[in-house]
Amino acid sequence: MSAPHSRTLDRDTVLCVSLAARPSNIGTRFHNYLYNELGLNYVYKAFAPADIEAAVTGIRGLPIRGAAVSMPYKEAVIPLVDVLERSAAAIDSVNTIVNDDGVLRAYNTDYQAVADLLAASSFDRAAPVAVAGSGGMAKAVVAALRDEGFTDVTVVARNVETGGALAAKYGFTHTVELGDARPTTLVNATPIGMAGGPAAEDLPFPQDAVDAAHAALDVVAMPPTTPLVRALRARGAEVISGDAVIAGQAAEQFTLYTGIVPSPDQVRAASEYSRA
Numbered sequence: 001m002s003a004p005h006s007r008t009l010d011r012d013t014v015l016c017v018s019l020a021a022r023p024s025n026i027g028t029r030f031h032n033y034l035y036n037e038l039g040l041n042y043v044y045k046a047f048a049p050a051d052i053e054a055a056v057t058g059i060r061g062l063p064i065r066g067a068a069v070s071m072p073y074k075e076a077v078i079p080l081v082d083v084l085e086r087s088a089a090a091i092d093s094v095n096t097i098v099n100d101d102g103v104l105r106a107y108n109t110d111y112q113a114v115a116d117l118l119a120a121s122s123f124d125r126a127a128p129v130a131v132a133g134s135g136g137m138a139k140a141v142v143a144a145l146r147d148e149g150f151t152d153v154t155v156v157a158r159n160v161e162t163g164g165a166l167a168a169k170y171g172f173t174h175t176v177e178l179g180d181a182r183p184t185t186l187v188n189a190t191p192i193g194m195a196g197g198p199a200a201e202d203l204p205f206p207q208d209a210v211d212a213a214h215a216a217l218d219v220v221a222m223p224p225t226t227p228l229v230r231a232l233r234a235r236g237a238e239v240i241s242g243d244a245v246i247a248g249q250a251a252e253q254f255t256l257y258t259g260i261v262p263s264p265d266q267v268r269a270a271s272e273y274s275r276a
C-alpha cells in the first residue's frame with residue numbers, strides 16, 4: 001500500500017511525537033498516513049529520549065501537541081504531567097500525553113484498545129488466564145480483563161512487589177513462575193518476542209503451557225506474528241495480536257491529538273501501511 005501524497009511542512013505544522021526506548025516506525029507511519037489522508041497539517045516523529053524528564057519538558061515548551069509514551073517510561077512520566085485523566089489514573093500508567101495550551105494531560109489508550117478487543121473476542125470469561133508481566137502494559141491488560149468480566153486471572157511476574165500489587169489491586173493472584181498450571185488463555189504483556197530484542201525468538205510461557213492453551217493475546221506489535229502468536233495460530237486457536245492492539249490505541253491517540261475520529265476503514269488502511 002502506498003502512502004497518500006505528502007505535503008510541505010510549514011511554521012503552522014503541528015508536531016506529535018512518540019517516546020520509547022526502542023522506537024519503531026509503526027506509530028510514525030500510522031499517524032502520518034492519517035494526517036495525509038485527512039489533509040491535516042500535522043507531522044509525527046519517533047524519538048528515543050536520553051532524558052525523559054527533559055523530553056516531557058520539551059513537550060510543554062516547544063509546544064508539541066501530543067506524545068505517545070512506550071516502555072519503559074509509562075510510569076516515569078506520571079510526576080511530570082499536570083493532569084492524570086481517568087484512564088491513566090485508574091491503572092497508574094500513561095501511554096499518551098496531550099498538550100492543551102501548556103497543560104499536560106495524561107491518558108492510557110492501551111486500556112481501551114485491549115478492552116475493545118476482548119469485548120469483540122470469544123475468549124472464555126470463566127476460564128483461567130495467565131498474564132506475563134507487571135509493567136505499564138500489563139496494568140492496562142489486567143484492568144481490561146477485570147472490566148470485561150474475566151474472573152480467574154494470574155499475574156506471572158518475577159518481580160514480587162509489582163506483580164503482587166497488580167494482582168491484588170484487581171482481586172487476582174500472583175505467581176513468580178507458571179509452574180505446572182495450564183491456563184486456557186495466555187496473555188503476553190512483556191517485550192518477549194519483540195523483533196530486535198534479546199528474547200525475539202522466545203516464548204513468554206513454558207512450551208507445555210503454550211501447547212495446552214486455547215487462546216492468546218500478545219501485545220508485541222513488531223512483529224505481529226510473535227512465537228506465541230505463531231504457535232497458537234498453527235493450531236487454529238483464537239489470537240489477538242499486537243498489531244490489533246497498537247492500531248486500536250493509536251486510533252484513540254489520533255482522536256485525542258486532532259479531535260477527529262477516523263473511520264474503521266481509515267484505521268485499517270493506516271495499520272496496514274504502518275506495517276508495510
